[in-house]
Amino acid sequence: MKKDVVLSIDHLSKKFGKFEALKDVSFDVNKGEVFGFIGPNGAGKSTTIRILLGILKASGGTATVFGQDVWKDSVSIHKRLAYVPGDVYLWPNLSGGEIIDLLLKLGGAKHSARTDELIKQFKLDPTKKARAYSKGNRQKVALIAAFSTDSDFYIFDEPTSGLDPLNEEIFQQNVLKLKQEGKSVLLSSHILSEVEKMCDRIGIIREGQIIETGSLDEMRHLTRTVIRVTTSEQLSELHNQPGVHGVESGTKTNEVTFSVDSEYLDNVMKYLAGKGITALQSTPPTLEDLFMRYYNANGKQVKEVGSHD
Amino acid sequence: MTNLFAKTGFLARFYFKKDRNKLIIWAVVLLMLMVSIAYKFGDLYGSQKQIQAIMPTLRSKSMVSLFGTLGYPASLHIQTANVFAQEMVIFMAIITVIMNFGLAVSGSRGQEDNGVIEMIRAKMVGKIAPLAASAIEIIIINLILGVLYGAGIQAANMAESDTNGDWLLGLSMAAVGIMFGVFGLLMAQIADHSNNAMILSYFGFAIAYVVRMATDVTNPDYTWWSPIGWLEKTSPYHGNNWLPVVWMIVLTIILLGLTFYLNLHRDLGSGIISSRPGRQRASATLMGPVTLLMRLERTTIIAWILGSLMLGASYGSIYNSIGDILKTNPTMQQVFGKAAVDSANQGLVLNFSATIAIVIAVVATIPAIQIMLKLKSDESKGWLELINSKPVSRIKMVCSYSAVAMVTGIITWLVGIGTLFLVGNSTLKSSQQIDGAKILATIWTYIPAILVMMAIAMLIIGWLPRFASFVWLYTAAGFVIMYMGGLLKLPDWTKNVIPFGWVNKVPVKNIDWSVFTWMLVLFVGLMIIGWIGYRKRDFQTD
Numbered sequence: 001m002k003k004d005v006v007l008s009i010d011h012l013s014k015k016f017g018k019f020e021a022l023k024d025v026s027f028d029v030n031k032g033e034v035f036g037f038i039g040p041n042g043a044g045k046s047t048t049i050r051i052l053l054g055i056l057k058a059s060g061g062t063a064t065v066f067g068q069d070v071w072k073d074s075v076s077i078h079k080r081l082a083y084v085p086g087d088v089y090l091w092p093n094l095s096g097g098e099i100i101d102l103l104l105k106l107g108g109a110k111h112s113a114r115t116d117e118l119i120k121q122f123k124l125d126p127t128k129k130a131r132a133y134s135k136g137n138r139q140k141v142a143l144i145a146a147f148s149t150d151s152d153f154y155i156f157d158e159p160t161s162g163l164d165p166l167n168e169e170i171f172q173q174n175v176l177k178l179k180q181e182g183k184s185v186l187l188s189s190h191i192l193s194e195v196e197k198m199c200d201r202i203g204i205i206r207e208g209q210i211i212e213t214g215s216l217d218e219m220r221h222l223t224r225t226v227i228r229v230t231t232s233e234q235l236s237e238l239h240n241q242p243g244v245h246g247v248e249s250g251t252k253t254n255e256v257t258f259s260v261d262s263e264y265l266d267n268v269m270k271y272l273a274g275k276g277i278t279a280l281q282s283t284p285p286t287l288e289d290l291f292m293r294y295y296n297a298n299g300k301q302v303k304e305v306g307s308h309d
Numbered sequence: 310m311t312n313l314f315a316k317t318g319f320l321a322r323f324y325f326k327k328d329r330n331k332l333i334i335w336a337v338v339l340l341m342l343m344v345s346i347a348y349k350f351g352d353l354y355g356s357q358k359q360i361q362a363i364m365p366t367l368r369s370k371s372m373v374s375l376f377g378t379l380g381y382p383a384s385l386h387i388q389t390a391n392v393f394a395q396e397m398v399i400f401m402a403i404i405t406v407i408m409n410f411g412l413a414v415s416g417s418r419g420q421e422d423n424g425v426i427e428m429i430r431a432k433m434v435g436k437i438a439p440l441a442a443s444a445i446e447i448i449i450i451n452l453i454l455g456v457l458y459g460a461g462i463q464a465a466n467m468a469e470s471d472t473n474g475d476w477l478l479g480l481s482m483a484a485v486g487i488m489f490g491v492f493g494l495l496m497a498q499i500a501d502h503s504n505n506a507m508i509l510s511y512f513g514f515a516i517a518y519v520v521r522m523a524t525d526v527t528n529p530d531y532t533w534w535s536p537i538g539w540l541e542k543t544s545p546y547h548g549n550n551w552l553p554v555v556w557m558i559v560l561t562i563i564l565l566g567l568t569f570y571l572n573l574h575r576d577l578g579s580g581i582i583s584s585r586p587g588r589q590r591a592s593a594t595l596m597g598p599v600t601l602l603m604r605l606e607r608t609t610i611i612a613w614i615l616g617s618l619m620l621g622a623s624y625g626s627i628y629n630s631i632g633d634i635l636k637t638n639p640t641m642q643q644v645f646g647k648a649a650v651d652s653a654n655q656g657l658v659l660n661f662s663a664t665i666a667i668v669i670a671v672v673a674t675i676p677a678i679q680i681m682l683k684l685k686s687d688e689s690k691g692w693l694e695l696i697n698s699k700p701v702s703r704i705k706m707v708c709s710y711s712a713v714a715m716v717t718g719i720i721t722w723l724v725g726i727g728t729l730f731l732v733g734n735s736t737l738k739s740s741q742q743i744d745g746a747k748i749l750a751t752i753w754t755y756i757p758a759i760l761v762m763m764a765i766a767m768l769i770i771g772w773l774p775r776f777a778s779f780v781w782l783y784t785a786a787g788f789v790i791m792y793m794g795g796l797l798k799l800p801d802w803t804k805n806v807i808p809f810g811w812v813n814k815v816p817v818k819n820i821d822w823s824v825f826t827w828m829l830v831l832f833v834g835l836m837i838i839g840w841i842g843y844r845k846r847d848f849q850t851d
Contacts, residue, residue, distance in 0.1 A: 053698050056847045075702045083698035087850070089691030092422070092502065093605055095587025098595060105596045106699040127586045131422065131502065132578075142695065155698075 004031040005067075006153050006184040007052065012061035013208075014047055021047045023208040025061070029153075029186055034179050036199030037188040038291070044208040045188040046086055049157050052186075053083060065153060079108065082146040086157040086188070088138040090130035096141045097126030103145040115148040121170050135162035147174050154178060154185045160194060172198055192291055204290070219290055224259040226283040227268075232276035241271055255279075313573070315435035320442035321449075324416060332450055335408045338782075339454060342789070343401055343482075344461035346797060347393060351467060353798050354392045363796070367395055370631045371661040374522050374624060375668070375792075376400060377541045378529055380548070388469030390546040394478060396796055398540050399521075404785075405454075405486040409447060410510045413493030416443040419503040427577060440494065440572050444565060447490035455483025474546040477554070481543045484557040488536060489514065491564045498571040501580030508612050515616055519623050526627045536560065598701060598709035606680060610717050613676040617725030620672060624665045625732030631661050651740045658741065659817045662729070662751065666816075667791045667809055669725035670755040671784070674762045677718025678780055681766040684710040684843075685777040691850040707840050711767060718759045726752055747816035754815045757828035758808040762787075764835035771842025774849070783807075 007029035014022040022044045029035040039045050050056040052063055054074030063070045065077045090099050100119075101111050119126055122140045130138065139162050146154060156175075160168045175198055178185055189195050195202055196216065203213040212219060224245065229235075231254050238256060239247045243264025248257050260268045272280075325332070354360050364387060366372055377399040381391055417440055420426050426439050435441075459479030463472060493510045500506035514537075521538040524531035532538035539553035571581060594600050603610070631654075684706065687693050696706070730751075734742040766780045787807030794803060804810030811828065813821045 050848075055694065055697050057845065075700045078698060078700040081698065083695075085691075085694050085698075087691060089694065089850075091601075091605055091692055093504075095589070097589045098587060098591040101591030102595055102601060103695055103699065105591070106696060106701055108700070111590060127589050129587050145695075 005029070006031050006033075007035075007063070007065050007186060008067075009048070009052075009063045010061055012048065012051060012063055013059050014044075014051060014056060015059045021208055022051075022058075025205065025208070025210050027203040027210055027213045029184055031184055032179070032182045033200045034175060034185040034187060034198050036195035036202035037186055037205065038190060038192065038195055038202055039188075039205035040190060043205045045205060046157055047208075048205070049083075049155055049186070049188060052155065053078075053081075080152040081155065082107070082149045082151040082153075083155045084139070084142040084146045084157065084159045086159075086161065088135075088142045090133070090138055090141060092129065092131030094130055095127050096124055096130060096133065096137070099130060099141055100126065100145045100148075103142075104149065107149055107151075109149050112148060115144065118144040118147050118174075121174075122167055136164065136167065139163060140167065143171065143174075147178075152183060154183060155188075156185065157188045158190065159187070160189070160191060168194070224261055224289065225265060226257065226259045228255070228257045228279075228281045228283075229272055229277060230255040230279040231272065232278055235272075235275055238271070241268055244268060313435045313437050314441055315433060315438055317435065317438040317441045317445065320429065320434065320438055321445040324442050324446045325449075328412070328416070328446070331412075336450070336454060336457075338785075339401070339404060339408070340457055340461065342404070343397065343458050344465060346397060347462045347465035347467060349797065350389050350393045351465070354389045355468065360387055360389065360392055363392060366796075367392065369657075369661075370526055370627055371664050373525050374627060375664075377521060377525050377532075377538070379541050379544050380529060381544070385547060388467075388546070390467040390470035390474060393467055393470075394474070394545045396793070398478070398482075398543075398545070399537070400793065401482055402485050402537060402540055403518075405451075405482055406489045406514055409451070409486050409490035410493045410507065410514070412447055412450070413443065413490045414497050414503050414506045414510060416446060417494055418497035418500065418506045421497075421578060422503050430577065437569050437572050440569065443494060444491060444568075447494075448487050451483040451486035451490065454486070455480045458482055470546060471549070473549045477543055477549055477551060478545045481540055481545075481554050481557070484554050484561070485537070485540055488557045488561045488564070491561050491568060495564050495568040495571070498568055498575065499581045501578070501583050504609070505580075505582075508608060511616075512612070515619065519619060522623055523626075526630060598696065598706060599713060602680070602683070602709060602713045606683075606713070606717075609679070610676065613672075613717065613721050614724050617669060617672055617721045618728050620669060621725040621728030622732045624668075625729045625734075626736060628658055628661070628733035629736035631657050647740075651738075655741050655743070656817075658733070658737070658743065659747070662733070662743065663814045663817050665729060666726060666751050666755060669729065670722060670759060670809060671788050671791070673718050673722035673725060673755075674759050674784060676721055677714045677759055677763045678766045678784060680714035680717055681710060681763050682770070682777050682780065684767075685770045685774050688774075688848050689851045693848065694850065697848060703844050704840065707767070707836075707843055711763065711836060714763055715760060718763060719756060722755060722759055723752065726755075743816060750820035751815040753825060754812045754820045755809070757825055757832060758812055760832040761808040761828055761835065764832045764839065767839035768835050768842075769839075771839035771844075771846070774846070 005028050009028070010026050012022055012025040013020070025044065025048055027035075037045055037048070047056065051058050052065060052070050054071050054077075057071055066080060068077050070077065090096075094102070097119075100115065104111055104115070122144060124137060124140045124144060128137075130141070133141070139159060143159060146156075154175075160171050163171060172194065175185055175187065179198075187195065187199060199216070201213065201215050202219070204211050228250065230250070230252055234254060235247075235256055238244060238258065241264070243261035245259045245261075246257075249255065250257060354363060367376070368378075376396055379391070379395050379398065381387065381395070385391070417426075420439070429439055430436070456479065459476040462470070462478060463475040489510075492513060493506070496509040496513065497503070497506040500509050517535045517537045521532055521535040521541075524534060524538065525541070529541075532541060536557070539556055542553045543550050575581065595604055693706070730743060730748045737743075762780075762784065765783065766777070769777050769780055787809060790799060790803050790807055791809050793799075808828065812824055813819065
């Protein structure tokens, strides 16, 4: 094992009876890195994470955290790990404050000034019984317990799905703080702006398979840049250029909007330059575009508006 | 929304659909019990000789305290149907009440706890429609059962049974079920959580039951004070008195009105008794799975221990009226001498103690199994996911839950059986008292039986977690076998189905230490096998 790899997953698979929840999942999370784990509901994100926690037993493949087997050595792994589940269920009769303290004690930690600070930041009322908490407040309880634990590896499973934008911001600040401290984070999400903002690398999972991993920059080449251009000459041949999609005329004369596959960008720019560019605006691909390309139903080609005619 | 009851019918149909498996299992079990026993009674107690043999037992204080008395005069020419009614009425009522509390509390407060009612109420649904639908579900299932009882008992055609009595028995059972079901709904308005609603419901039932027992043993006229006692006052196949059924209906209507009133005058999610706000910080004692479990279950644990105490005290308090040979036959002392009478009296007391010991042992088993099964239900509810991500091993979880279950079961047992003997002996003359050795033998004998029951729960949690609740069916079957086996003349082997049947009948007989030892070994073995399954399986959240 390389020294700087915190999590290593190799051809992990998981079957529930006949259903194959995970077919082939492999990726690494390096030390000091925030890794975004994205995919739609039911793609296998939570199943993967539960295997990493030793809650589920893998059907095949291996997964190690800190170089230790996630199933056999779960207890010793958990000493250096913090986790926030996607659906936080709390004992209805305990108050949030009691649960935070209990979780800290179970991990051998203590309620600290940092805990109080987090409770204040997230604006949690710790005296309320857990049954009275909304989903967002239950998530806050788990987040406060996780952030006030001094761990080496943090796993967040869709942690902000119930939080309001203010608390989401606080969550992001705290993750960035962990990153500055050199901690490693696995962040599963389907909120792309969140992942885009925080993650060094991402892995995309669909139907139990990792279909792409890499940095956001590396992935951008897989997607299309949207270009709005106004030229002095007519662009009648534009839609026949390789890699060009969805050509639409704008409101002004000779103004068009289209998207272009990143690898053909050079070609297209040369073509446009020959037509006399008067205005040009390019929008970098967002994770949204990436996502949409990978997640269209059943993996078929995305149906595009006015595609390649 | 002006119509408070809008969509009640639709919801009621939906509830039936949602609960159909539960309802079918309950209905089949209850019907089988009632009707198959009615059929069997023709063989068991068909002849006068058989009836004469059982009557002294049925009229004994211990049986009256357990099953009640239907007020048949001594002069009545007792027939098969009378014996049947005498044995079945209170027994079936207990099981019926358990079913109805479950339906009522989980259907109303339980659904409110998990947010379903909130979703329903957001629709075009009347304010009390969900509650009314629960009430309708309870009324209909009990009426169906009542009619099937009536028809089934009539078809069994026991000697001296009459149509009036058959249907009175069946429909009074429906009425008692509806009455306690609605009481459960009322408690679900008062408590703000289904656990608390369940505890309040059983507390109310326990009071009714204890009042019935105490009055039955001392003076049955006062049994009118207990709603459960009304059932006895119907006196099927003798008086065929429908008045108590009318009383039950009246009380049901009052309770239902109160329930609707409270429901309309409270906020969704709150109760009349509301929980206090919690602590800001955990106390120093809340530090791990064991203390967590004790903190969460303390009300349940205390309730069981108190219940067991009450049970022991109330059965103990009638010890002096059991050995009443002198009262019934004053010449006996002159004929046999004082010592012989004392020993005959003590024989009766010992037999009584042996019967009650099993009841208390089963009662002590319930919280032990309940806490053991929490290892599975907490997992299903997702409460353990956070613990499982902490450095807490699976063996530690198993040990924590089983330790709390074991200690609770044993304490409940010790308190119940200890109170029974303590109070019992205090009512007896010193020459008739049960000595310490016999008491200790009784205490030791049932501890491994309670533990084995708990270990069976662990075994299922480890290997067949989805069937965890079948342990309850097994416990219930065991209870029927031990409680009714003798009266039903079940074959002896049936007692071997359940650990309570493996032990000697203490304190009449002495403790068998070899049985004691191998049952403890079995307990440890089952726990280990259960743990092996638990260790290697997936954890699942529903």
